[in-house]
Structures are given as structure tokens and as C-alpha cells.
Amino acid sequence: MPGVRVLYGSKDGYELQIPAINEIESIFGIKWAEKIWDGLANPPEVPGNIELGKELSEIVGNDNVFLDASTRLKHSLGMSSPEILGIRNGKFPVIVDAVVAPGYEDIIPLLAFLESRKMHGIIYGGGTSVNGSLQSQKGAATVSISTERLRKFQISDSYAVIGTGWKGMELEKKLNSSGYTMGHFPESMEGSTLGGWIATKAAGQESNYYGSIEDRLLAVRIIRSDGDLADTISPRESAGLMAKDIATGSEGKFGIITEAAVKLDSLPLKRYYRSFIVENFETGIAFLKNMKAIPAISRLSDGMETEFSMKNSRDSIGLKYVRKMVKIRKFSNPSLLITIDNKQDRITKPPGSISIGSSPAKIWERDRYDRPYLGNELWMRGIVPDTLETSARWENLVELYHSTISLFKTLQGERKFHGFIMSHISHVYPQGACIYFTFAIKSNKEPDDLIAIRDAMLSNFIRMGSPVTHHHGPGNLMRKFVDSRKLQMQSLLGDPVFSEVG
Numbered sequence: 159m160p161g162v163r164v165l166y167g168s169k170d171g172y173e174l175q176i177p178a179i180n181e182i183e184s185i186f187g188i189k190w191a192e193k194i195w196d197g198l199a200n201p202p203e204v205p206g207n208i209e210l211g212k213e214l215s216e217i218v219g220n221d222n223v224f225l226d227a228s229t230r231l232k233h234s235l236g237m238s239s240p241e242i243l244g245i246r247n248g249k250f251p252v253i254v255d256a257v258v259a260p261g262y263e264d265i266i267p268l269l270a271f272l273e274s275r276k277m278h279g280i281i282y283g284g285g286t287s288v289n290g291s292l293q294s295q296k297g298a299a300t301v302s303i304s305t306e307r308l309r310k311f312q313i314s315d316s317y318a319v320i321g322t323g324w325k326g327m328e329l330e331k332k333l334n335s336s337g338y339t340m341g342h343f344p345e346s347m348e349g350s351t352l353g354g355w356i357a358t359k360a361a362g363q364e365s366n367y368y369g370s371i372e373d374r375l376l377a378v379r380i381i382r383s384d385g386d387l388a389d390t391i392s393p394r395e396s397a398g399l400m401a402k403d404i405a406t407g408s409e410g411k412f413g414i415i416t417e418a419a420v421k422l423d424s425l426p427l428k429r430y431y432r433s434f435i436v437e438n439f440e441t442g443i444a445f446l447k448n449m450k451a452i453p454a455i456s457r458l459s460d461g462m463e464t465e466f467s468m469k470n471s472r473d474s475i476g477l478k479y480v481r482k483m484v485k486i487r488k489f490s491n492p493s494l495l496i497t498i499d500n501k502q503d504r505i506t507k508p509p510g511s512i513s514i515g516s517s518p519a520k521i522w523e524r525d526r527y528d529r530p531y532l533g534n535e536l537w538m539r540g541i542v543p544d545t546l547e548t549s550a551r552w553e554n555l556v557e558l559y560h561s562t563i564s565l566f567k568t569l570q571g572e573r574k575f576h577g578f579i580m581s582h583i584s585h586v587y588p589q590g591a592c593i594y595f596t597f598a599i600k601s602n603k604e605p606d607d608l609i610a611i612r613d614a615m616l617s618n619f620i621r622m623g624s625p626v627t628h629h630h631g632p633g634n635l636m637r638k639f640v641d642s643r644k645l646q647m648q649s650l651l652g653d654p655v656f657s658e659v660g
């Protein structure tokens with residue numbers, strides 16, 4: 159049986175420049191040429207439940223029921239680092255009993271069947287969850303419900319009604335062919351679905367301009383085991399709680415989000431790109447805070463991330479210029495700021511910064527969906543990459559940044575793992591920003607180190623008055639950090655088929 163790919167995406171490889179490779183080799187004490195893992199897993203050949211398969215086939219049709227070990231494993235996990243690390247170490251998750259892909263008309267009978275058998279359902283969109291939200295409970299019979307056949311597509315003037323099984327990249331392409339954009343561009347665009355975006359309360363990279371997923375929704379339809387909840391499609395409504403309100407952030411617990419009416423924008427006529435080096439991360443944050451208008455993308459990297467981008471830069475002439483200017487200007491911890499906008503007049507030069515033209519911003523945009531493939535390359539060399547993100551008010555942001563970085567370094571000293579941590583500001587608001595941490599470790603006790611780091615960082619976010627996540631959703635991995643009153647409130651809205659899972 160061929161192995162199951164558990165790393166991100168469908169492509170292979172990510173080109174790294176020699177100085178970046180040297181840096182990684184020196185931090186982790188590895189040889190880049192030596193891969194220790196191919197990113198594939200061979201699941202235990204536990205036979206599928208034939209009887210269950212027959213019953214499910216009667217509801218959704220033979221071709222839409224999968225009992226083979228590979229498909230079941232693939233649908234039993236997401237892409238969080240603890241899950242991938244488990245697989246890499248040969249520790250498999252609880253594997254679902256069957257995978258089904260219902261059409262719209264099959265959903266109510268399917269949910270009624272699962273409820274009558276007291277079975278659990280886990281809704282599976284693109285499987286790019288990074289918070290363990292696709293994990294099953296031990297001992298509970300569970301069916302993974304794939305949304306891949308929910309493919310409605312009706313485009314009207316300024317909005318479209320779309321089935322939630324559409325994946326980001328294919329959906330955007332289809333909308334673009336009619337001159338529209340949905341304005342939602344998560345880094346996981348290749349694999350994540352409209353339903354997943356709604357269920358996790360996602361934010362795309364251009365949320366400064368287009369808003370996050372909740373701002374793009376006019377109406378939602380959810381199918382539950384007790385029937386369906388559907389909003390009327392209108393520009394705005396105040397007749398109480400709407401289906402879209404309970405769908406957003408529901409993480410597959412309140413029913414299957416089957417379609418959504420989403421707002422469309424016309425494609426921008428032109429894009430404007432500018433890049434700068436600011437003296438340090440703090441100066442950059444102060445600039446973002448005081449910006450009069452916020453460009454669609456205002457991405458500020460800290461010193462470590464900036465240095466790594468420079469080491470991985472192909473443009474040697476531009477790079478020489480940057481290195482020279484930074485030296486002349488005696489910048490303490492140079493930080494890269496890239497801005498992209500659909501309206502030129504909103505991009506201003508940060509005072510005291512070095513203007514480095516449009517190329518870094520253009521390159522960032524060109525590669526925006528390929529960067530996760532660098533993570534794959536690290537996994538294959540025995541390194542464990544991970545990310546955590548939160549949002550903070552301006553007054554807390556710098557302290558949150560420093561305290562989180564220093565926590566990581568303290569743990570590194572105490573637990574003696576190889577590693578690095580870097581950060582950037584990814585989404586900007588008048589009141590504050592989303593801060594995103596990327597880190598990677600290598601040790602002989604990675605599962606323990608990883609959990610220690612994640613727990614310490616998440617506790618620090620909470621200590622600083624920040625949420626455990628700005629856009630990934632808590633899932634099962636961060637659930638213990640979510641306020642118990644909030645969980646209680648959510649359990650009131652739960653559907654019996656989904657609510658007990660996780």
C-alpha cells in the first residue's frame with residue numbers, strides 16, 4: 159500500500175538559497191542533504207467495518223463511502239505539529255471508522271442515521287486544521303463527513319451562493335474568471351475550504367482590506383440532525399441570531415455548513431507594492447499603529463525573520479544594497495516591512511526607514527502560498543516546525559512579543575533543544591494587530607518539548623490579556639485554554655451528532 163502523505167499540500171520541494179541552508183544546518187546540527195523522512199505514513203491495516211459501509215452506502219451511494227485504511231487515516235488528522243510529529247514517530251491517532259462524502263440531499267438521512275446509532279460525526283473540509291479539531295475520541299464510533307461534494311455555485315451581481323466544499327484556490331480562480339474576488343486569501347488557500355474558513359473563523363492575508371471571513375458572509379445554511387437553519391440572503395438583518403452567527407467559529411460542532419452567500423468585490427484594477435527596512439521591530443510596530451490608513455497587506459517581520467529572508471534571497475544586487483544601507487544607518491535590528499495595496503495613496507514611507515523598492519513585496523506575493531512547503535522540508539530533515547498566533551492591543555504588543563520570545567529562549571536553555579523563533583505582524587487593526595510566531599525545534603524529546611513550548615506560549619498570551627488564537631481557532635489542542643463559560647455557552651448550541659467529539 160502506498161504511504162499516506164501527511165505533510166501540507168500537493169507539491170514537492172521548496173527552493174532554499176545556500177546561506178539559508180547553512181543557517182539551518184548550523185542551528186540544528188544537521189546535514190541538509192540528509193533526509194530522514196519522506197512525509198508519508200503507512201497506517202495499520204485495520205479492516206474497515208463492512209456492515210457499517212453497507213448501511214452508509216444505502217444513504218450516500220457506494221462511490222461515496224470509503225473504508226480503506228489510507229483514506230480513513232487521512233481524514234483522522236489535520237496539520238498541527240503535534241499531530242504530524244505523532245505520525246512521524248509512528249504514533250497514530252484514533253482512526254475514523256468510515257469516510258463518507260454526502261451530496262446535499264443525503265445529509266439529513268445521514269445525520270439521522272448517525273444519531274440513531276449514537277455515532278459521532280466529524281466534518282472534514284480540506285484537512286488543513288492546525289489545532290487538532292479533526293481528532294476523534296477513543297472508543298466512540300466515528301464517521302468522517304467530507305464536504306467535497308458540496309459544490310453549489312451561483313454567481314449574482316456582487317455576491318455568490320457557494321457550496322462549502324470548494325477549496326480556496328479553485329474558487330478564487332472561478333470567481334476571477336467573472337471579474338470578481340472573494341477577498342479571502344489564507345496561506346492555506348490551496349487546500350482549505352469555504353466551510354473550513356467559516357467553521358474556524360479564519361482570516362485571510364488581506365483582511366486589513368476585505369475583512370475576515372465573518373465580514374464576507376451575507377447568509378449561511380447549516381444542516382443539523384434536527385433539520386436545517388438557513389438565513390435569508392439580504393444586505394443586513396436584525397431578526398435575532400442568524401445561522402451565520404452560530405456557524406462562524408463553530409468548529410464542526412453545530413452542524414454541517416453546506417453553503418454560504420458571500421460578498422464579492424471587483425478585482426482590483428492595479429496593485430501597489432512597496433518595501434522598507436525599519437530600524438527594528440518596535441519602530442515598525444509604532445509606525446503601523448500610527449498609520450492613517452491601513453494597506454491591504456502590511457507585514458512586518460522581526461529581526462530574525464528579516465535576516466532569514468535576506469539569507470534566502472536570490473536577488474544579490476538588491477541584497478548587497480540593503481546590507482550596505484543597514485550598516486551605514488547603524489540599524490540595531492533591521493526589520494522588513496512589506497506593503498501591498500489596491501489604492502496607491504495609502505502606502506507611506508515609515509520615517510527613518512530605508513526604501514527598498516517593490517521587489518520584496520512582489521516576491522512575497524508571488525510565493526505567498528508556497529511558504530508552507532519550507533515547513534515540509536524541515537519535517538523531512540528531522541526538524542519540528544510550528545506556529546502560534548494571537549492578537550494584542552497596541553499598548554501590549556511589544557511586551558507580548560518580547561515576553562514570548564524570551565519564554566522560548568528560557569525553555570531552550572532549560573530543556574536544551576536546538577531551535578529558533580521568529581515573528582511577524584500579519585493583520586493590522588486600528589486597535590492592535592495579529593502577531594504570528596514561527597518556531598522550530600530538534601531534540602531527543604520533541605513531543606514533550608513541543609507541548610512545553612506551546613503551553614508556555616499560550617499561557618503567556620492569556621497572561622497578557624490576549625486570546626489563544628486570532629484566526630486558527632482553538633480546536634482540541636487549545637481547548638483547555640478557552641474560558642469554561644465560553645465552552646458551556648457553545649455546548650448549548652451543539653448538535654448531538656457532533657458536539658461530543660473532541
Ligand SMILES: Cc1cc2nc3c(=O)[nH]c(=O)nc-3n(C[C@H](O)[C@H](O)[C@H](O)COP(=O)(O)OP(=O)(O)OC[C@H]3O[C@@H](n4cnc5c(N)ncnc54)[C@H](O)[C@@H]3O)c2cc1C
Nearest residue numbers: 283284285286287344345346351353354357360361410415
Ligand atoms: C500551511 C497553513 C497555512 C494556514 N494559513 C492560514 C491563514 O492564513 N489564515 C487562517 O485563518 N488559517 C490558516 N490556516 C489554518 C487552516 O487552513 C484554517 O483553519 C482553515 O480555515 C481550515 O479549513 P479546512 O477546509 O482545511 O478545514 P478542516 O481542517 O477540514 O476543518 C477545520 C474545522 O472546521 C470544521 N469544518 C470544516 N468544514 C466544515 C463545514 N462545512 N461545516 C462545519 N464544520 C466544518 C471541521 O470539523 C474542523 O473542526 C493555515 C493552515 C496551514 C496548514
